[in-house]
Amino acid sequence: MSDPHLIGGRYEVGEMLGRGGMAEVRKGRDVRLGRTVAIKRLRTDLASDSTFQARFRREAQSAASLNDPSIVSVYDTGEEMSTDGSNVAQPYIVMEYVAGRTLREVLREGGDRKILPERALEITSGVLRALDYSHRAGIIHRDIKPGNVMLTPAGNVKVMDFGIARAVSDASSTMTQTAAVVGTAQYLSPEQARGETVDSRSDVYSTGCLLYELLTGRPPFVGDSPVAVAYQHVREVPQPPSSLDEDLTPEIDAIVMKALAKDVGDRYPSAAAMKDDIDRYLAGRPIEAPAVAAAGATGVLPAADATRVAQVADTPGDDEEEPRKKRWPLLLLLLLLLAGVVAALVFGPRLLEPDAEPVSVPTITGMTQEVAERTLQTRGLEVGEVTEVESEQVAAGRVVSQSPGEGESLAPGSEVDFEVSLGPPQIEVPDLVGDNRFDAESELQGLDLRVRFEERASDEPTDQVLEMNPAPGTEVAENAQITLIWSSGPNEVPDVVGETEERARELIEEAGFEVFVTEDTTTEAEAGTVLQQNPGAGQQQDQGSSVTIVVSRYEPPETETPTPTPDPAEPTQPTAEPAPAEPGDPPDDGEGGGRDSGPGNGNGPGNGNGNGRGGPGSD
Incomplete structure (x- = not known):
């Protein structure tokens, strides 16, 4: 098995996490710190541009300086020679690995199920918090889109790709030159689409596009090509979100449309300002964004702006459509006037009748109580009985159910009852x-x-x-x-008398007491045996008090071997019998010292001077 590929001498490259128009992201492991990371590497065809490499390095370093919980952290950046044979230095960024899903994945998995408006606003508020931090650090994201926003398993927001988007937009002034910009045309600000210099308010516009999609399930502008979408960003005013979902309130329309203003001066001046307005709405307080004048109104901006987009994309066929688009507002005005005349003829008599037109009950389930009440009042309905109930599925403070239900027709001023969650039981x-x-x-x-x-x-x-x-x-x-x-009951002192010192310690400490040892060297018992204890066995003591044990240290004295007492009847040293005299031997000259009183044997003792002669013994 081959060794895993390392970049930077410490990052082990693993499985593919995602691939985009300009980079790929792989799961990795920092072998030095032992942590999981995400490794983003730029495409080799973009990395071969030395200007792009320099800007990539600079912006990656700026992104690494961002330290906020709502921003994916950048740990390291560098260059590694590509392994595909192109032999170019391939920039890479090592980032925090986030276990979660992007908003793009959430939107795709949700299908027809829309995100609740309040949740969409909470997510957007998290994105704006990250942007406010980065803007104050002097970094503009320039590529806010669902694919660059992650939701952690806990539901927190993490914004990704700071730095790379800045480098891409600086390195290319046209959409056709950089696939990454083309891929996110649905979230481009008008000034980006025109190739102009941008500031933090461009991120505000892109965030407005993101919020629009979270609320309605689609971006504010769609088209057959990125150029067609960019053209709409520059030329056309989007429909208010409520035109796609009638349950959305006028305040939500106002927030979105202010963020999507074509003129940067009409937008929120900062990400913080837009976040504050969203937070005010979620708290049930009045917002600062002006009300939307009329749902469905469209506008056409100066043709010079459109010309700049056409120059950027160089798309044939736009010039032929221009005269028709200029005539379209006049035709629309005529149609509206005609529709008004028809409506007056058909519905005019009913307006004079005492009964007004019925009102369709909006959906308020899932909203906070304050927003639900405001929604009913804007539809000409009254708040009826509000009941608090426990709910495991609906968060505290949000509407659990309503009566009458969604879509039912009521006379203006009718009451709608609803239940508000107290949270889980x-x-x-x-x-x-x-x-x-x-x-x-x-x-x-x-x-x-x-x-x-x-x-x-x-x-x-x-x-x-x-x-x-x-x-x-x-x-x-x-x-x-x-x-x-x-x-666990009273603490009883265990019986340890007769145990070894080691076992006694175990028993006493297990019972929750401390051990104090004294020694006895006089009692004849095996050394190391417990002779006594105090307190005695079975007595109750406070936990942590001490139990004294007396341990034998007795050492028996050493026994000496006794010296045997001599027997007087026996000689202390055996005497050898003299050898028989041989003929011619000289007489014994030994020094005699005693008198033989034993029976005679012809060998009597000498006379004390060594010259004794043997004689008959006397019995």
Whole structure:
């Protein structure tokens, strides 16, 4: 098996995470720090441009300086020689690996299910928080789109691709030269489409396009080609979101349309200003964006702007369509006047009738209570009875259900009742202090609560509940964890007399006491044996108090071997018998020293001077 490919000498390149028009992103591992990362490498055909490389490096370094929870962190950047045979230095960026999904994936997986308006606004607020931070650091994103916004498993927003988008837009003034710009034409600001210098308000416009798609399921402009879409960004005013979803409120229309203003002076002056307006709406306070004059109104901007887009794209056929587009507003005006005349003829008599036209009940489920009330009032309906209910599926403070339901027809001024969620059902923790811990466990589990035990020594009976956390009477959500602190009973001093010192220590410390040792060297017992203890076995002591043990250190004295006492009847040293005299031997000259009183044997002792002669012995 071949060794894994390393770049920068420390980043192990792994599986492909995604591929775009200008770069690929792979999962990687920093072998030096042992953490998972994401590695983005620029396409080799773009990397061969030395100007682009320099700008890429500069912008990547700027992006690495951004440190905000809502921005994907950049850890490192560098260049590595390509491995495809092109032999060019390929820039790369090492980024924080985020386990989540992009908004593009969320929109695709949702299909016909739209994101709730409040959730769409919360996500957009997170994007604007990231942009506000980057703008204050002097970095413009320039490529805000669903594919560059991630949602973590916890639902938090992470904005990606700071730096690269800046380098791309600086390196190319036309859309046809850079595939990355073409791929995001649906989110281009008018000034980007015209190839002009941009500032932070260009990011505000792109964020408005993002919010539009989150609310309606489609961008504000769609077309057969990126050039056609860019043309609309420059020339046409988008339809308000409520024209695609009538449940969207006028305030949401106002926020979106202010962000999508063609003139940068008419937009929100900063990402922070747009975020503040969204946050005000979500909190139920008045917003600052002006109301949208008329849903469905269109506008045509100066032809010079369109000419610049045509020059950028150099797309044939636009000149032939120009006269027809200039006539279109006049034709539309005539059609509207004709429709007004027909409406007056058909519905005029009804206006004089006492009963006004019925009102279609909007959908308010999922909205906050404040937004729901405002939505009803803008439709000419009144707020009826509001009931608070517990709900596991709907967040606290949002509408769970309504009556009458969506689409029903009511007379103006009719009331609509709805229920507001209190959140998941709350369970009051029962008072189980003093109960047996096993009985308490069964009761809590019957209330769909989880139980955790903690043991504590006390004078109370064994297994009795001493304390609860959270305390009795506290309201908790279903499946919350309750800690039961139970008594392990009084602390009894164990019997360790006769045990070894080592075993005695184990028993005493397991019972929760400390050990104090004294030694006894006089008692005749095996060394290391416990002779006494104080307190005695079975007595109750406070946990942590000491138990004294007396340990034998007895060493028996050494035994000496006794010297045997000589027997007086036996000579202390055996005497050898003299050898028989040989003929011619000289007489014994030994020094005699005693008198033989034994029986005579012809060998009597000498006379004490060594010249004794043997004689007959006397019995």
